[in-house]
Structures are given as C-alpha cells and as structure tokens.
Amino acid sequence: MTLSRQDLHRFIFSVHPYDSLLPADLADLVPLFQTVPVSAGDSIYQLGDPLEGLYLVHDGEIEITDENDIPVSLLGPRNSFGERGLTRNGMAVTSARATTDGLLLLLPRADFDALMARHSSVAKFFDRRRSDSRRGSNLATSRVETLMAGKPITCPTGTDVQSAARLMRDHRISSLCLTEKGKLSGIVTTRDLSGKVLAEGLPFDTPVSQVMTASPLTLSPSAIGSDVLHAMMEHNIGHIPIVKGGNLVGIVTRTDLTRFQAVSSAELVSAISRADTAADMARVTAEIPRLLVQLVAGGNRHEVVTRLITDIADTATRRLLKLAEAELGPPPVPYLWLACGSQGRQEQTGVSDQDNCLFLDDAVREADMPYFHALAKYVSDGLDTCGYFYCPGDMMATNPRWCQPVRVWQQYFQGWIAKPDPEAQMLASVMFDLRPIGGDRALFGNLQKKTLKAANRNSIFVAHMVSNSLKHTPPLGLLRGFTTIRSGEHRNQLDLKLNGVVPVVDLGRIYALQGRLTEANTRARLQAAETKGVISASGARDLLDAYDLIAETRLNHQVKRVNDGEKPDNFLSPTDLSDFERSHLRDAFVVIKTMQSAIGHGRGTLS
Template sequence: MPLQPDDLRRFLTSVHPYDALDPDALDVLVPQFLIRQYKPGEEVYAAGVQLEGLYLVLSGQVEIRDENGVAVSLLGQRNSFGERGLMRDGTAATTASALDDTTLLLLPTYAFRELIAEHTAARRFFDRSRAARPQKTDLAHSRVESLMARAPLTVPPETPAQEAALLMREEGVSSLCVTNARDLIGIVTIRDISNKVVAGGLDTNTPVSEIMTYEPVTLPPSAIGSDVLHMMVERRIGHVPVTEAGQLVGIVTQTDLTRFQAVSSAELVAAISRARSAEEMAETTARIPQLLAQLVAGGNRHEVTTRLITDIADTVTRRLLALAEEDLGTAPVPWLWLACGSQGRQEQTGVSDQDNCMILDDSASERDMEYFAEMAKFVCDGLDKAGYYYCPGDMMATNPRWLQTVSKWREYFRGWIGTPDPEAQMLASVMFDLRPIGGTKSLYEDLQEETLEAASKNSIFTAHMISNSLKHTPPLGLLRGFATIRSGEHKNTVDLKHNGVVPVVDLARVYALQARLPEVGTRARIEAAIAAGAVSGSGGQDLLDAYDLIAETRLEHQAGLVKRGEKPDNYLAPTTLSDFERSHLRDAFVVVKSMQSAIGHGRGMLS
C-alpha cells in the first residue's frame, strides 16, 4: 500500500529537524519526497557518484562503508544519510547498501538545498561544520547558571539570628536562604542582622523568619548575567536566589559578578607571574575550572579555550623556572625546558597532568647535570603543587632519561626512527609533540628539523606510526549507538579523551610526520596537512569538523560538571545528550573512523 501524504507528514513530525518546521513548511516539503525501495544487498549509491539527494530511512536497515570497504555505520528508521556529500560538492564519500528489505525517502538535491537555505533548524542539523561562534564572555552573553554558586547555604525559618550570623561568619558568606524543605521562603543577610537585631535592639534568639526578606525576587538558571546586574541595581540588593520549577538551585551575589568579570586568562597569568611560591600559584590555578566554564559559556571555540588554559600552565612553568634559578643560582650552560602531551599541543582542558623534558647544551658536565636535576625537581614538584599532577608514566624532566644533552636527544630520535619497536612508537608519539617553554629555543630548532626529515623518509617508521595511531578507536556501537564502557566507575559512558580526541590527535601527528610539518597543535596540523596535500581537502575538512564537534562536546561536558560543583573529567554518558546531539556526535565518530580506515589502507586521505 503506497505511503499516503498524511502518513508521511506524521512520520516527518517524529524526525528531527522536520519536527521543528511549521505546518506551512511541511505542506511544501511533503510532496517533494520520493519513495525508493531496495532489496537485501542492493546498493543505494557508491562512493564517488553524484548523489540524487538526501536519504531518510523509513523502514529497514542501511550499511555505510567507506572507500576501503570498511563498515563505518549501520542506520535504521529515522536516520538520514548523504548530507555530508550534499553539503560539500554533491559527491558521495561512502557506499550505502540495504541490509534487508528497505524503504527510503529521498529528498532531491534541489529540495534539500532549499530546506537548509530557508530553515535555520535544518541548516544547523545537517551542517556538520562548527562555524566560529561569537567569542563573548561578558554578562550580556553568559547565563546565570554559569555565574551562580550551587547548593547555597540554607537554614529553616526558626533558626535564631545569632546562630545564622555565626554560620555566615564560619562559611565566609553574607547571606543565607531560608527554606522549608527545598522551597525558598526568604533570604536573610548579614545586613539584616546588623540593622534589625544589633541596631534594632532585637533579642539575638529572634528567629530569622522575623527579620528575613519574604519571597525575595529570583531568577531562573536560563536568565542572563545582565538580568542579575540590572535587578541588583534597580532594587538595591546584593543577593539574587536562583530557582527552577519553584526549587532553590543556586544564588548569585555581587561578589560572584565581580569575580566573573575579573576571571580571565590574563588576570590569572598576571597573578602567577607575581607569585613567590608554588603554593601561591595553586591559589590561582584553582580558578582554572571556573575560567573553563566561563569561556565555554561565552561561546569561545575549543582551540581558543584550550590555548588560554595552556597559557596559564606555560606561565606557571616559566615562573617556577625563574624561581629555581633564584634559588639555585644562574644555570651553568644553556638549557631548554619543553612541554609535550596536551601542554605541548596547547590543548589543555580542566584535567591535566604534566609531561615535560629538558635539553641541555652539549658542554654540560656531570656536575652541571646535578644542577639541572635539582632544577627539574624544583619545577616538577612545583607544578604538582600547583595542580598539574605528576605524569603517571614518569614522562618528566625529573627522570634522568628525559634530562639530556642535545647529542643524546639526537641519538634518541635516531634510535626511535631506526628501530620502531612498540616503546619507540609510544615515545615518538609523545616527543613529536614537544614545544619549547623556557630557555634557549635554538637548542631544539635544528633537532626538530632533522627529526622530521628523517622520520618522513623512513617508510617503515611511518608505517609503525600509522599502526600506532589506530590503537585508539572511536566509541561506535554496531547498532547506531555508542560503545560505552561496560564496567567500573565510568560504566555506560564514553571516554571523550582516549576514544574521542586522541584518535584525531594521532591522525594529525602522522600527517605532520609524512609532510614534515613543524606545527604541533592538532587543528593546525590538519590545516597544514590539507595545504600540503598530505590529506585531501574534503577529507581533511570533514576531520576538522569532526574534531571540532568532539573537542567542544568534551569541553561542554567538563564545564557542565564545574557548574554542578564537580571535578571536570572526560567521561560522558550518551544518555545525557539530546537526539540531536547524539546524532551529530556519532557522525563525527564515523568520520574519524573513516579517516583511520583510509590511512590504515595506505591512502592517508578521504575523497
């Protein structure tokens, strides 16, 4: 029985983004869909052909394979496919085949282009690129949930005024929310106690219900920061409770607004540059999670946020190096401190250990080595105190192996390239992300150039590095879902670091080695690889879009934890995402898997 227009309309209203279209738009769209039926094993289209339009699964299953024949996705009812090619040049990048009796809805190319041109919801859904968002971090562009203090102190209405005052003094706050269960009924401030109890002559056992402000004005978490500011100015108040569905969820004070506007990477860098000890620096670095949440809330792109956060780690390191020389005396020979890992790539988030090493001038004597060993201990211990915990793999300058002369480092790299065993692959992966932080930079410049040239010319080493880059795989399940962690503390989550960001980091590093690119940052490496022809323009752009989505999802997850008063981590439960977000994230993982397949088959690019 043919599908009737009313049935098609009902189906579309159950699929995003069509459910966001108004009735008139659906009236125009419904007649444009064509119905296509396929038998098991029948090909819908092949890689490299011109797409007819956008496909939407009405029933059955469709398998998507990359250009190397590797299955990268299994789609079912309500899943769309083909949009990647349509958003680019109209050419299919993959092959699609029916696994069983399958009915597809085909929206012709012209109709698809009209849809995304005229409807923002559709354009946002189908456009996988992460266009630059406005980089605003002022109150007018920040939601109250990113400003408020969660779990504000509360007391019941019968609490004596003196007891309330003692609690405020002990906790260092200037107000208490008065609640009955979780329902907010009032707010009492230190000013209320001063004016009404002390100056007004009331008994100190007077219950706070008699001096509090009843039914104080509140705002929802979705309000913006300027709403709070305007309310405080207009009503001459310094505290605004935040409620959601009648429940108290937070509070914003004048201090919070001042702190928000004061917290910037520049302000933290300035404070660290004046610090006289690691303990002082720790007081400043403790504010990094708040900075992260603020930067994310302000719409900054992930590479901007991680660059600013890494700048703080660089400043801490340089300050500790300066304090070490003050304590130990001037260094006897030229030296260079380098960061590797996420700090080396300038991609630190709210969760960071330390990875570092030192390169010394070849004139360094055994006695000089003792000096630099003390310097390394001073700096690494200081970094740990400042919140950059010791590297679990001992990849630090305190390890004598990573505190060596230029000649020794040259020997290291030659050995790794010449004999690429598993340890050499791992070490090369870390050490190819080196970035000078403090000292004499010229000690590394020639070494980097020599190493890139030697690595790019050694096909066996490159092949081993490619193999190493495929060890971390995107968390894709067989049936349209995610392959989550099965047990333990992080059960039913995906690791956005090791199975999300790291696979892209590894691919970008291989591209850089193949093309002898000096860039260290992941995004910069992919962009340079596209320009150098180490990866195709279309495949590289897809990988950039996928990386942007995964990296920003990771930061948004960490920022969300910070807002809830929790420590940031990399473990995301897919169930916390909307259908829209899950669809995009899974598509990003599919792109990464496709690029891994391409480089694993010796092509290194995806058309």
C-alpha cells in the first residue's frame, strides 16, 4: 500500500498529539515518517532490541507482549508504540508483532527526540503515556470508596430464598446483602443459592438467613484496593461489603476490580478508532463514567482528567467524519470540523453536550452544500448516540448558520466585533473557544490571531465582552453562606458548572482577549495571562487555586454520583461537604468574585 503526501498529511493530522501542531510544523514533520508494510506474523521488534523510533499504526493490528510473552495491548490505527519513554537504555522492554497485514509509519529515533524537544504539547503527551504505563491501574492505592458500587441491593433476613434469587436476577447482581434496620447481618451469593439451596433440595420458602454468610468480612470506605484484593485472595471470596459506622454503604466485587483495571483512556480511544458504527462507539463511550472514577481515584489533576476525556470525544468525532466520508464519498471541497464549548477548551467531564461547526473552503458551491449538511447530520447524530447530546442552543454544524465557507466565518467575526449586541457577545464567547478537530486545518489558518487582534483593538467590544462575562456570578450568600438554587429539581443545591467553573472560564476568555492569547484551555489561558502580565502573579495564583478547588470538587461530586449508580451531574448540596470543605469552597468563590470586581472596574490585575 502506498500513501500520497496528501493522504499522509491528512492521516497524521487526524492523530493526537500531532493535531496540536501548527500547519508549518506539521508540514515539516510529515516527510520524516517512513512507511513500513507488515504482514501477519511479522515481528516488529523483540524484547531487548534497539528501537528504531516511534511507530504509528496506519492500518492493521499490532500485539504488544511483555517479558513473559503475555499480551498487554492490541493496537489499531492511530495508536503509537516504541517511544523512548517505554524503553530501558534505548532497548525495548516489550515485543511487538503484527497480527494482520498492515502499514506502519516510522518516525526515526533522532527525529522523534527532536520533535519532543521542540514541541511541549507532544512531549507532554508521550510523558503522560510513560507515566501511565508506570503507574498502571492504581488499583493498589485507590480508596475503596472509588471502587465500590454504592447503594447495594438489600433485603431483610426473613426473605425467602426464591425472592432473594429473583432480586438478584432482576438487578443482574451476583450477591445480596441482608440487613436489619440498616445494619449488615449477612450476605448471600449465587454460589450459596446453587450450593446450599439447589444442591441440597431446600424448599424455595426457606429463609435466606439459613443459607447466608453471617457477619461477613467487611472493609471501610477508607481501605485501599490492595486491601480488597488481598482479602479476596486470602479468604477465597468474591464479594466484600463496605461498612461505615456500622451501616452498609457499598459493596466491592471481583467484577468491580476487573472493570477498574480494564478501563483506560488509551483503550477507549483505540476501540473507538476501530469502530464501524456509532452504536459500536456508544458501547465504548458508556465506559467514560467508570474511566472518570478511575482517573480521579488515581490522583490525576482535574485538567489531566478532562483532557483525557476530551481526547475520547475528539477521536469519536474524527472516526465519525471518516465513516461519513465512506458513506457519502469524498468531500467536494476541503472542510474543517471544529469544536467549541468544553470540547474546544479540552475540559469535558462526565456529562457534556456537543458544540461544533464546519469551516468550508471558499471554493464551495451551492450544489455542494447538501453533502456537508448530510456530513454534519451524520456526525452530530453519531455523537448524540455516543452520549454527547445535542446542544440546546443549536450550536452545531447541523445548523446551516454554522456550516459556512471561511469567508462567511470571517464576516461573522467582523460583524460581532463591529456591533457587539447581546447575541454577538454570546456567539463571540462561544467561538473564541474554537479548536480544530478533523479535516483541513489550513482553513483555520490565522483567523484566530486576526480576530483576537481586531477584537482587542475595539475597546467597545472588549467592554461589552467584560460585561457579558460578569453575568455568571459565584453563589455567595450572606453570613458566610451560599446562595443555592431556590426551586425545582435542584432546590438547595449549588450549580458547580454555571456558578463555579463558568465564571472562571469567562474570566480566562477575557484575559485571552486582552492579551491576544491563542490558548483555548482555561487553565492555560490563566497561566499565559500571568506570563504576559495581563494579570498579576498573585492574582493568577489565587485564581488558579480557586479554579482548581472548584473543578476538583465538581469531579469528586461526579465520581460519587457514578459510584452511587447515578448519572454524573453538576449539582452539589452544601450539606454533602464538611465544614472545612464548605469554608474553602466559599473562599474560592470569594477569589472569583474579587477578580470579577477588578475586571469590571477596569483593573485587569489583582495584587
């Protein structure tokens, strides 16, 4: 199989982290890759061999095995292997073999090292992979409360065995906890029912208390994964109830441990990149809540967690674009799919909608538009199937307004800056977070820099944007309390997104506008604003600390929801926090309010 220069460029641009490179840098990089055809059974390298460089799978599957010849990964298209971080003194610590015919792209060792040295985004990506490979699943050090299934199914001890069996069948569980007034009395498993009831021919109305394990081994939520694993191995059991203050609060099973170890962002990305339908992808993205739990349990910072989760959405988008082209045929003119909102900022959590648009080459004709409308519908419908629900404000490429030639997009930005009415402010806020996902990146070109320059020079527009950014305020009440939602489903709760994260996102966007900063990620914007002097060093540190605390609190809340068997959301009851946590969260909100006040009065810094 041969690849044209254009095909090679398009493919490499579709792979992270190369999609973060500037067009000129990507153009310099592409010719350095060598094509390496492989046949099923071919050895790429063996344990202890010197590595030639970084391999990127274009087609086919590659099996990676450890020193005991046990498979550790099965890699498909867009997966990399052989990087220096996974070597020992330049020698491979694994073996790689082709399981199918395929094509690899090889970036020679010297060129890969130079790439890492020149581009921090690439270095961070591969350093993270190296860190992940060393850290493993973090099972041994993860707290039990992040592993357990919350709200376990229970029944009284007087329940008959047939009713107990039906409960287990209906809830698709392999054990049932027996309680009296919230206190754990025992546990019964499917093994108990088969070995003690069916095998002994006991009547179906036998009380479950006669076959349960009374006073079973339990652990507290503060135990760690290794405690669970060791207890299961020592006592040959597969279920451990979790008890706090004498009350049953959860249960951990061998399945929970297996699931925790199995989920990784790399595996999800790999599976999505090979999926043939949106339904196939949806089965993969359904694992995102468990991935969220694992990443937070592993001690990862919030910006790492959200970046890894966003990578999955990016991969799903690019895969859907490829599937759409396979169904619709090649595009009549070049296009670029861009994300805005949380995906654009690489800040997605366990719950996200989709915000996207299409840039089309100016050569597009009216007769070409049905193709792009069909492509947009295919991708947006696919993303919705994957759990990225449709944007309530219709900020999607399926809206003809957001599927336009580049010249029209230029007119949009010029018009919003020239006449900053409320709609223009809202649209500009969304569009300043644009990030290319798939297609011809050249179409984005220097539009961002030009727009930032023009917007920065228009003081009226900047003033309107500042005013618009102050509409979302922290939930601060009187007497050191919080202002919670007053009515509805989330009464007496805090919206950690709208009143916590969003105000900082808005501030970061204003700082980017004032400093002509091209970063889209909020944390990166705040750091860049400090470096460029847009905000003071002390103000930046305070705001970063406040943002980190709120973002971490939000993720921890979502993890708790997942462990309780519920969908993650952004609504937190202050009563779920300790006095210490409430005090610090309020302090974080005060910092944000202070920074909003400073920028609202024309002071861009906080000393």
